[in-house]
Amino acid sequence: MIEISSKDTLYMYNLYHITKAFFPNTEIGQKVDEGQEPLVKLTLEGGSCFSITEGEINALTDRQERKKFVTRHVYDWLSKETGIQLAWGMLTGVRPTKLIMQQVETGMREKEIIQFLKKEYAVSAKKAQLGLEIAKREKAQLDLLDYDNGYSLYVGIPFCPSICSYCSFSSSPLEKWKDRIDAYMDALCREITAIGRAVQGKKLNTIYIGGGTPTTLEADQLERLLMHLGDTFSYGELKEFTVEAGRPDSITREKLEVLSQYPVTRISINPQTMQQKTLDEVGRRHTVQDVKDVFHMARKLGFDNINMDLIAGLPGENAGDMRDTLRQIEALGPDSLTVHALAIKRAARLGQEHCRIDLHSEIEQMVEDSAGAAERMGLVPYYLYRQKNIAGNFENVGYAKVDKAGIYNILIMEEKQTILAAGAGSSTKIVLPEKVQMENGKKSNLVRIENVKDITEYIGRIDEMIERKGEWLWR
Structure with a gap:
């Protein structure tokens, strides 16, 4: 020890x-x-x-x-x-680009920023350059937004077909909650209505429906949600509408057809790996072929901005497995690709089982091969974040075609615009024009309001969830 x-x-x-x-x-x-x-x-x-x-x-x-x-x-x-030099040096925070963005906004020159990161935080030249490139692309996207009058909306659907062994998100197995989904939807729609009343006159820039797996909802439930959002908010300033379809085993043609009838601009179909042995081991109840079938179905229905997520460092995988996965992803040609280095959290089953992931040197090769595959597909890195206990002390990087960058993903990292969240386990971030005194005695211009994670608690305490946000939204 x-x-x-x-x-x-x-x-x-x-x-x-x-x-x-x-x-x-x-x-x-x-x-x-x-x-x-x-x-x-x-x-x-x-x-x-x-x-x-x-x-x-x-x-x-x-x-x-x-x-x-x-x-x-x-x-x-x-x-x-x-004898080890960590790629990100002494940086322990999850948002290295936020630090870089601060330097960009002060007018510091690019060479000075790279030297600053190397000298002050021992960041490698390669990662400093990556961070700088991403910060510049993030700034170009963020400059298009109205921070003062704009906001984004997150809607959480905390159900999944099954719970992956590495997952620590607020997700619950669908089978357990099937009889209470309509009650959850009632509470969720009430919260959405309350948010809509509070933001009249403001500009809704992005919507992100995540989870969990939003497409665990039946087609009529999904349509109810999308219709309620359209009735509640004005889409006149909407720049992006993402639905994280996620698990291929939750996606049907009927559900995709529902999404296509609404102004959804971006969906995510997330295999995490294209190795069947790994899918089986981590508890994903779908096949590699399912991923391909659903992707092609979405393309035929007209979806022209599809993201796919991969995880580098899943149990039992090596660099060769990742290269094979990337080969299959390249054949599909997604519009964006998010590559995560595995991070084991205590809330995840792998963490609870004290799984000792082998963080062999091949993790670096996986990350490099992913960057190469993205470049071959015409995707450039546009956002980056890190997590606690991340494999090899690396990072998660989003790659996208020039006009397909996920704006919400940038906003959640840079914390420059208010994100209002509805649903169990969701987190609202209100960005104030100036710093105020917080309950902990510190001053900040960022107010975080967490909804309870437990679904039964959320349904039963929905008025409290609404009131907690109201203390800031209606002042």
């Missing part, structure tokens, strides 16, 4: 995640002791030890600067001990 101890909780989050990035399969103990000396101490399994004293950072009065100093010195020591 690796042991981390600190006098202050300020340092523990970064120290844990930096250490975990170097030693993903090693248990890490954490202890906060206000009376200990030194300030922080890290002891590896072999007995190697590193510490930082109070005296080394006394000259730094800002807490964030102190945290950055400690994180960087621990990173440098671990890198020297292991």
Whole structure:
């Protein structure tokens, strides 16, 4: 076991995640002791030890600067001990492009931004360049939006045909809730109506129906939702309408025909892998052929913006498996491709089973091969984010044709426009024009309002969910 101890909780989050990035399969103990000396101490399994004293950072009065100093010195020591340079250096946050965007908006030149990332955060030149390219593309998309009067809408459908072993989202097996879906839809439509009343006069820029798997709804339920959205909101300023069809085993021709009758501009058909052995192992109850059949069906019905998701590092897969998956995806020719490096969360079954994923060096090859396949399909990287416990300390990257970038995906990462969310487990993010005092005593211009995840609780407490948002929306 690796042991981390600190006098202050300020340092523990970064120290844990930096250490975990170097030693993903090693248990890490954490202890906060206000009376200990030194300030922080890290002891590896072999007995190697590193510490930082109070005296080394006394000259730094800002807490964030102190945290950055400690994180960087621990990173440098671990890198020297292991001989490993992490692709994203000491960055532990999930939104590296947000940091880069800040530098772009100050007018910093591109070479200066890359040097800044390398010097201040030990980011590799390759990832710094990738982050910069994406930040520039994100900015070009965001410049088209009205931050002050515009907003986006997320609608959550928390049901799936089955729960994948790596999944930590707010999803529930359809079979368990089949008799209560209409009750869920009643509550959801009430929340949507309340949001619609609150935003009259504002511009709806994007809609994203996610989950879960929205297409677990029957065709008539899906039509009810889409009709209610159309009756509630004005689409005059709508730039994108995404429905995450997701699981091929939930998609039928009838459901696709319903989607085609409404202003849905983008759908997602997500295989995650095109290896049947892996689909079976992670609990996806569909075949590789199902993916191909549904994709071709969607094309024939006129869908011209189809995204596909893949996961690099699924259990049992190697770089050869990923190359075969990419070969099959290239033959289909999606308009965008999102490649995730596997991240095991505690809420996922793999996490609960303490699955020790082999983070072999091939994960880097999988990521590189994905980028190459995307380039061959004419797709460019347009958004990027990272997750805790992500395989190989890599990233998730969205690639798209020049005119098919997912605007909502950029907004959810950059947090520059209000996103109002409806549904169990959904999260509203209200962007205020200036910082205000939060309940935790800190000042921020971003207000987060979480809906309860439990479906029964959501149905029973829908008035409370509406009221919580109303405290900010109707002020």
